[in-house]
Amino acid sequence: MAIMKANTAGATRIAMRGIRKAYPGVLALDDVDFELHGGEIHALLGENGAGKSTLIKVLTGALQRDRGEIMLDGEPVNFAKTGDAQDAGISTVYQEVNLIPAMTVTQNLTLEKTHGRFGFISWRKARAQAQQKLDRLGLKVELNRTVGSHSVAIQQMIAIARALDDDTKVLVLDEPTASLDADETAALFDVMRSLKAKGIAIVFITHFLEQVYEVSDRITVLRNGCKIGTSLIGDINRQDLIAMMIGRDLGEVEEAFAGERRDGSGEVVLTAEGVGRKRVLAPFDLTLRAGEVVGLSGLLGSGRTELVKLIFGALKHDSGTLKLANGTAGNNPRASLDAGIVLCPEDRKSEGLVGELSVRENIILSMQAKRGWLRKVSRAEQEKIADEMIRALAIATPDGEKLVRQLSGGNQQKVVLARALASSPRIMLLDEPTRGIDVGAHAEILTLIRTLCEDGLALLVASSEIDEVVASSDRVAVLRDRRKIGELTGEDITRDKIVTMIAGDNL
Amino acid sequence: MSALLNKKLLPFYATVAVFIAIFLIGGAMYNNFLSMRVLGNILADNSFIIIAAIGATFVILSGGIDLSVGSMIGFVGVCMAVLDSMGLDPLTTALLMMVFGFAFGAFQGWVIDALDIQPFIITLAGLFLLRGMCFMVTINSVPITHEWADLYSDIRIRLPGNGLLRSSAIVMLISLAAAIILAHFTRFGANVYAIGGDKESARLMGVNVRRTTVLVYAVGGLFAALAGVVYALYTKSGYPLAGTTLELSAIASVVLGGTLLTGGVGLVAGTLFGGMILGLISTLIIFNGSLNSAWILISSGVLLFAFMVMHRFLVGSFGLRD
Ligand SMILES: Nc1ncnc2c1ncn2[C@@H]1O[C@H](COP(=O)(O)OP(=O)(O)OP(=O)(O)O)[C@@H](O)[C@H]1O
Ligand SMILES: [Mg+2]
Numbered sequence: 001m002a003i004m005k006a007n008t009a010g011a012t013r014i015a016m017r018g019i020r021k022a023y024p025g026v027l028a029l030d031d032v033d034f035e036l037h038g039g040e041i042h043a044l045l046g047e048n049g050a051g052k053s054t055l056i057k058v059l060t061g062a063l064q065r066d067r068g069e070i071m072l073d074g075e076p077v078n079f080a081k082t083g084d085a086q087d088a089g090i091s092t093v094y095q096e097v098n099l100i101p102a103m104t105v106t107q108n109l110t111l112e113k114t115h116g117r118f119g120f121i122s123w124r125k126a127r128a129q130a131q132q133k134l135d136r137l138g139l140k141v142e143l144n145r146t147v148g149s150h151s152v153a154i155q156q157m158i159a160i161a162r163a164l165d166d167d168t169k170v171l172v173l174d175e176p177t178a179s180l181d182a183d184e185t186a187a188l189f190d191v192m193r194s195l196k197a198k199g200i201a202i203v204f205i206t207h208f209l210e211q212v213y214e215v216s217d218r219i220t221v222l223r224n225g226c227k228i229g230t231s232l233i234g235d236i237n238r239q240d241l242i243a244m245m246i247g248r249d250l251g252e253v254e255e256a257f258a259g260e261r262r263d264g265s266g267e268v269v270l271t272a273e274g275v276g277r278k279r280v281l282a283p284f285d286l287t288l289r290a291g292e293v294v295g296l297s298g299l300l301g302s303g304r305t306e307l308v309k310l311i312f313g314a315l316k317h318d319s320g321t322l323k324l325a326n327g328t329a330g331n332n333p334r335a336s337l338d339a340g341i342v343l344c345p346e347d348r349k350s351e352g353l354v355g356e357l358s359v360r361e362n363i364i365l366s367m368q369a370k371r372g373w374l375r376k377v378s379r380a381e382q383e384k385i386a387d388e389m390i391r392a393l394a395i396a397t398p399d400g401e402k403l404v405r406q407l408s409g410g411n412q413q414k415v416v417l418a419r420a421l422a423s424s425p426r427i428m429l430l431d432e433p434t435r436g437i438d439v440g441a442h443a444e445i446l447t448l449i450r451t452l453c454e455d456g457l458a459l460l461v462a463s464s465e466i467d468e469v470v471a472s473s474d475r476v477a478v479l480r481d482r483r484k485i486g487e488l489t490g491e492d493i494t495r496d497k498i499v500t501m502i503a504g505d506n507l
Numbered sequence: 508m509s510a511l512l513n514k515k516l517l518p519f520y521a522t523v524a525v526f527i528a529i530f531l532i533g534g535a536m537y538n539n540f541l542s543m544r545v546l547g548n549i550l551a552d553n554s555f556i557i558i559a560a561i562g563a564t565f566v567i568l569s570g571g572i573d574l575s576v577g578s579m580i581g582f583v584g585v586c587m588a589v590l591d592s593m594g595l596d597p598l599t600t601a602l603l604m605m606v607f608g609f610a611f612g613a614f615q616g617w618v619i620d621a622l623d624i625q626p627f628i629i630t631l632a633g634l635f636l637l638r639g640m641c642f643m644v645t646i647n648s649v650p651i652t653h654e655w656a657d658l659y660s661d662i663r664i665r666l667p668g669n670g671l672l673r674s675s676a677i678v679m680l681i682s683l684a685a686a687i688i689l690a691h692f693t694r695f696g697a698n699v700y701a702i703g704g705d706k707e708s709a710r711l712m713g714v715n716v717r718r719t720t721v722l723v724y725a726v727g728g729l730f731a732a733l734a735g736v737v738y739a740l741y742t743k744s745g746y747p748l749a750g751t752t753l754e755l756s757a758i759a760s761v762v763l764g765g766t767l768l769t770g771g772v773g774l775v776a777g778t779l780f781g782g783m784i785l786g787l788i789s790t791l792i793i794f795n796g797s798l799n800s801a802w803i804l805i806s807s808g809v810l811l812f813a814f815m816v817m818h819r820f821l822v823g824s825f826g827l828r829d
Binding site: 062081082083086092094098099100101102103107108110111112113114116119120121122123146162 | 515692693694695696697698700701704705707708709710711712713714715771772
């Protein structure tokens with residue numbers, strides 16, 4: 001404890017006072033104060049839509065505040081654009097990974113960060129600079145490949161590598177660990193701690209409370225755009241912290257996890273026999289039953305996402321057969337949708353949602369597609385379904401007409417789920433369903449998964465969070481190195497067993 | 508040049524291959540076709556289109572479009588000719604016109620970004636405006652008679668095999684070299700690719716989107732004006748209808764050169780070959796003699812279509828946008 005306090009005794013780096021920011025119809029930040037010291041890791045917490053990302057964007061000039069002042073090292077600052085904040089030593093990784101997919105790793109790492117004369121770029125120097133950035137995080141990534149050809153997790157690490165400069169005074173990380181697995185998270189935390197030791201101030205936004213307790217020195221909680229309070233991490237226990245965030249106790253929701261595992265006697269709805277694809281995933285067998293949740297566990301890059309995509313037909317298999325209860329499954333998304341299979345993808349930005357459409361329109365999308373465009377869902381019906389979903393999933397939006405692009409990150413994730421549910425599927429494939437979702441909603445979604453199951457839905461849930469898999473699955477399929485290495489059922493589903501399998505021989 | 512490695516080059520290679528193939532087919536059909544002389548002529552005859560297309564490449568890479576190119580060529584031509592008849596020398600007028608092109612483009616770029624209006628509409632307005640101004644300047648074809656214009660057209664470099672590199676081709680190749688450096692070795696160039704790839708991300712990564720957009724259209728305008736200068740000196744006259752629909756040929760050259768219309772992917776060098784392919788086709792059909800010039804348009808159309816289909820396939824199966 002004493003050490004922690006010593007760490008936070010650094011000088012005030014950033015002081016934000018009386019910050020107010022309104023979007024049309026929403027007061028995203030209401031008179032918020034925030035203080036950040038040198039050499040501390042300061043966790044910024046709050047439910048989805050609390051205003052965390054907005055506060056960050058106001059700080060870095062990505063958004064202009066309506067009111068309030070920002071001081072950097074005692075001097076008032078006004079960043080007109082993000083580049084200015086970057087130049088002043090504030091490096092930021094925004095919530096939606098922000099890189100240019102079509103450009104190479106080198107180009108992404110050095111964009112607007114090269115210092116050649118007259119604006120010329122020496123690619124030799126840029127490569128060296130990029131390599132240095134990667135080395136800082138111990139990342140092994142080919143410099144010449146495009147960023148878009150890497151997984152979301154690697155992109156996240158590249159974005160962090162990009163943010164770190166020699167002269168970084170303040171590092172802002174908006175949900176950096178949402179798509180990282182345990183090892184990568186640990187690596188990131190090591191980096192954060194060593195930066196902290198150098199006196200760099202770090203803002204860390206996350207929904208994983210264990211991580212908050214693991215690395216942070218202080219916390220600040222926002223709720224509905226208001227600051228609820230700041231505290232040393234040692235002075236607040238988990239329960240009080242959650243109460244601060246959601247304004248009530250979580251107790252009864254967490255109980256829901258403890259449901260019993262079903263024995264898997266339901267009717268078989270999908271069978272995969274020897275389904276695989278060269279260089280993507282070794283042939284695997286898998287059955288899905290009505291009323292059963294199958295968890296999919298494995299490290300990043302072990303083939304979780306690929307397995308889900310193969311079953312959905314978003315990736316074509318080149319071996320084996322996929323059978324539905326009523327015949328062979330189609331080898332393409334269209335046929336899968338018709339057969340009542342839906343997929344909630346991992347990367348909602350590029351694959352999941354249409355940002356320019358409203359929440360209602362997004363929710364109705366799959367359902368309408370399934371019905372065919374000639375039989376239009378009536379407006380009244382659309383509104384009814386949308387309202388139901390918004391209530392059921394507690395999506396923070398004034399009504400169904402808000403554009404999805406304007407929702408907070410976690411609420412966008414909920415819309416992805418809502419859309420899949422609205423099409424009343426028989427088989428639901430969820431890839432990282434709780435990424436970026438706050439504690440309250442996290443529990444609600446897991447509960448929802450269980451309830452759906454009771455209603456006879458078959459679920460396949462891929463997740464990098466082992467605890468989530470343990471909590472929600474009736475059966476767990478474990479993947480390693482692009483190969484399914486086994487299944488666990490009943491009593492065998494424990495964190496330890498899964499970890500041992502994932503780690504394989506080298507443990 | 509690390510950025511140029513790998514699959515991103517596929518469309519570029521395809522373009523070069525198509526160019527070589529058409530050239531060889533021409534050689535198989537007509538005796539004198541496969542020669543440096545023909546190549547030199549194609550370069551000279553199409554240099555102004557290629558120069559304009561080089562400017563358009565920047566605009567398209569940034570995710571925009573510029574329809575004012577053809578009218579700019581016409582406007583620059585009549586201004587050159589009329590100023591010539593007033594006794595100004597071609598060098599001064601050329602510089603004047605290029606400053607004008609740069610400023611006009613910059614203005615278009617500013618409107619597009621500041622008022623957030625589709626580039627299609629703004630540059631379409633630019634197209635009408637400049638064409639109208641051509642007729643304000645003159646409604647006749649006006650000759651350019653200054654002796655420097657003759658001096659300019661006498662410049663040539665001998666190539667092996669009886670070929671000639673004429674002045675317009677030389678100007679074009681110098682512009683190309685400058686454009687390649689600008690696109691691939693400057694921060695401006697990197698920013699153009701970035702905003703074409705994902706504008707919002709680019710903004711969050713610290714790219715000054717306003718300045719880049721303004722500069723992109725300014726560069727487009729500058730190259731269009733230079734194309735106008737080259738065209739006027741090549742034809743030694745200014746004519747208010749000159750360059751009509753040329754913006755479309757420029758866009759076609761860019762696309763044939765392997766640049767994605769959605770922005771963010773492509774190479775400046777590809778545009779040279781894209782433009783040369785269009786030039787080759789018309790030369791081939793003229794060589795034939797019995798086909799009328801309608802076939803130039805028809806075969807350009809077919810080729811463009813085929814190329815887009817192939818492009819679609821490449822983008823789909825190799826994930827070029829990733
Ligand atoms: N561009 C926008 N237009 C309108 N409203 C917006 C816009 N961006 C965010 N909002 C609203 O502002 C509020 C705060 O959003 P913000 O993104 O800051 O939440 P957050 O705390 O980061 O949540 P999450 O944990 O889900 O990322 C939300 O109610 C959101 O709907
Ligand atoms: Mg957020």
